[in-house]
Amino acid sequence: xxxxxxxxxxxxxxxxxxxxxxxxxxxxxxxxxxxxxxxxxxxxxxxxxxxxxxxxxxxxxxxxxxxxxxxxxxxxxxxxxxxxxxxxxxxxxxxxxxxxxxxxxxxxxxxxxxxxxxxxxxxxxxxxxxxxxxxxxxxxxxxxxxxxxxxxxxxxxxxxxxxxxxxxxxxxxxxxxxxxxxxxxxxxxxxxxxxxxxxxxxxxxxxxxxxxxxxxxxxxxxxxxxxxxxxxxxxxxxxxxxxxxxxxxxxxxxxxxxxxxxxxxxxxxxxxxxxxxxxxxxxxxxxxxxxxxxxxxxxxxxxxxxxxxxxxxxxxxxxxxxxxxxxxxxxxxxxxxxxxxxxxxxxxxxxxxxxxxxxxxxxxxxxxxxxxxxxxxxxxxxxxxxxxxxxxxxxxxxxxxxxxxxxxxxxxxxxxxxxxxxxxxxxxxxxxxxxx
Numbered sequence: 001x002x003x004x005x006x007x008x009x010x011x012x013x014x015x016x017x018x019x020x021x022x023x024x025x026x027x028x029x030x031x032x033x034x035x036x037x038x039x040x041x042x043x044x045x046x047x048x049x050x051x052x053x054x055x056x057x058x059x060x061x062x063x064x065x066x067x068x069x070x071x072x073x074x075x076x077x078x079x080x081x082x083x084x085x086x087x088x089x090x091x092x093x094x095x096x097x098x099x100x101x102x103x104x105x106x107x108x109x110x111x112x113x114x115x116x117x118x119x120x121x122x123x124x125x126x127x128x129x130x131x132x133x134x135x136x137x138x139x140x141x142x143x144x145x146x147x148x149x150x151x152x153x154x155x156x157x158x159x160x161x162x163x164x165x166x167x168x169x170x171x172x173x174x175x176x177x178x179x180x181x182x183x184x185x186x187x188x189x190x191x192x193x194x195x196x197x198x199x200x201x202x203x204x205x206x207x208x209x210x211x212x213x214x215x216x217x218x219x220x221x222x223x224x225x226x227x228x229x230x231x232x233x234x235x236x237x238x239x240x241x242x243x244x245x246x247x248x249x250x251x252x253x254x255x256x257x258x259x260x261x262x263x264x265x266x267x268x269x270x271x272x273x274x275x276x277x278x279x280x281x282x283x284x285x286x287x288x289x290x291x292x293x294x295x296x297x298x299x300x301x302x303x304x305x306x307x308x309x310x311x312x313x314x315x316x317x318x319x320x321x322x323x324x325x326x327x328x329x330x331x332x333x334x335x336x337x338x339x340x341x342x343x344x345x346x347x348x349x350x351x352x353x354x355x356x357x358x359x360x361x362x363x364x365x366x367x368x369x370x371x372x373x374x375x376x377x378x379x380x381x382x383x384x385x386x387x388x389x390x391x392x393x394x395x396x397x398x399x400x401x402x403x404x405x406x407x408x409x410x411x412x413x414x415x416x417x418x419x420x421x422x423x424x425x426x427x428x429x430x431x432x433x434x435x436x
Contacts, residue, residue, distance in 0.1 A: 113344050114166045114257050117238040118245055118305070119264035120298060122274035124325030125238045126189070128264055131336050132236035133191050134355040135345070139232035141165065142189035145241040147179040158242070159250050165237065166257055168229035170222050177220040184211040192228055193220065234345065245305045245320075252315040259319050260343040263305060266325040266385075267413045267429070268298050268404045269397060273388040285396055292403065299404040306410055324411065326385040326430045332356045386429060394419040410434065 115132060119125045126142075133140040144165055148155035154174050155161045164172050180187040187193045188209040194201050199217035201209065229235075242248075245261060252259045272295055275283040284290045309320055321342050328335045333348075333356055340348055394416075401408065401415045408415055414429040416422045 112258055113234045113260060114251075115234070115236040115260045115262060115343050116162075116166075116242075116248065116251075117236070117262045117264055118242050118248075119238070119240055120266075120271060120301065121240045122271050122278075123240075123264055123266040124328065125240065125264055127325070128262070128323070128328060129189075129236070129238040130355055130359075131339060131352055132234075133189070134352045135234075135349050136351060137233040137345075137349075138236050139168075139192055139229045139234070140190050141235075141237045142186050143240065144176075144179075144186075144237055145239055146183065146186065147173075147176060149241075150179065151175050159247055162237070163251055163254060163257065166235045166251070168226055168235075170226040170229065177222050177225055180225075181219045184214040187217070187220070188214055192232065193217075193225075198224060198228055243301065244308070245316075246308050246313075249313070249315050252319060258344075261316070261320045262339065262343075263309060263320065263322050264325060265302060265322065265411055267388075267411070268295060268302065268407055269392065269400050269413075270385065270388040271298060272400065273392050285392060287395060287399055291396065291399060295400045296403045299407040302407050303410070306407075322433075324430075324433070329360075329385045330430075332360050386425075389422050389425075389429070394422055397422060 115138075117125055117128060119128075129140060129142065132138045133142075145158060145162075148158050148161060151174070161173060164170075165176075170176055180190075180193060188211070193199065194209060194214075194217060198220060201213060201216050245263065248259065248261060251257050272283065272291075273285065275281045275294075276285045283294055306322075309316065309322065312320075321339070323335070323339065333353065336348055336352065336356060340346065397416060405415065407413075412431045412433040414427075414431060416429065421427065
């Protein structure tokens with residue numbers, strides 16, 4: 001047994017010279033990890049897994065600091081009690097080298113694109129998500145991380161779960177079909193889940209779908225869902241429950257994932273106002289500790305991700321794009337084309353252009369209103385970004401600016417000093433993004 005183990009270590013050591021990442025276990029629970037060209041061994045219990053910070057409450061996702069009870073720090077370990085461990089962190093300098101080597105040894109594989117939209121609640125991600133949801137070649141998923149809150153015991157590692165989603169490995173994502181069956185908003189927000197062969201509802205309804213209309217769709221099952229995913233050329237997900245962009249490094253290292261990260265931001269003053277309009281969110285527009293805690297956390301979260309993106313680690317280069325919701329709202333076609341060019345999807349499909357045309361016209365009223373969802377997409381998008389200015393008291397605005405001054409400056413949002421300046425529609429508070 002000892003001789004066999006030594007041979008195992010020697011082989012792994014040779015592979016490390018080639019710059020490969022290896023995770024392996026022997027029957028004696030010995031873990032061999034190649035990291036940055038070094039071989040490190042130890043028992044599974046002795047290894048310290050990476051920590052991934054994630055928000056765990058949809059309605060209060062912006063209301064506490066990362067280490068409070070509303071944010072969970074999840075060990076990056078294999079779910080379901082499996083013995084294998086495939087969450088090795090890839091050395092930043094070897095990302096491109098590893099991906100190139102994988103292409104050389106693979107005869108041919110689908111050149112898929114995997115888009116991850118990372119943002120905060122009420123920042124326009126439902127609108128941005130439609131740029132991909134309306135593309136017939138894209139399998140789009142709306143807030144799939146919510147399943148990990150419902151079934152936490154099955155998903156201690158959310159990044160592992162995301163990797164499996166993007167690779168259509170639904171046999172390894174228990175309760176995913178049941179999740180979509182019990183969450184009509186999440187299902188109807190994904191075009192592929194409400195169209196043939198999974199459902200024929202879109203053949204009868206020619207308006208935005210309501211939760212009530214979803215009763216005409218048959219329950220989803222794992223195998224047909226997986227097959228529908230595999231037939232699509234590309235993948236896209238939108239996430240408000242991913243706290244830290246840095247936790248996506250493992251996905252970027254996966255040679256089967258062509259990761260593109262879209263970091264969507266919005267004026268935090270507008271985001272806070274939008275949240276306050278949702279009763280169950282329990283967000284206040286009055287001066288006090290609640291306002292201070294909510295807006296402070298929101299801007300700290302934005303700043304942390306901006307700081308990380310600004311450091312531009314090797315694995316993130318060419319994969320990250322910062323997007324302001326206001327720019328999308330003012331120039332949706334131009335931004336959609338720019339985004340498609342960045343992620344590598346080519347020209348905008350006619351269906352996407354038509355959706356933009358139908359849902360951003362001036363003087364268009366929402367085609368339906370529903371008490372069961374705050375997500376209404378059909379609106380005059382160009383009037384939305386700065387509408388908050390007429391609904392937030394100047395004292396509250398000034399207080400928010402005390403906590404978010406740095407964030408506003410970094411993202412190109414002007415501060416106001418008086419009520420007159422706040423209500424002056426001729427003076428936009430959205431300026432060009434700073435160049436540095």
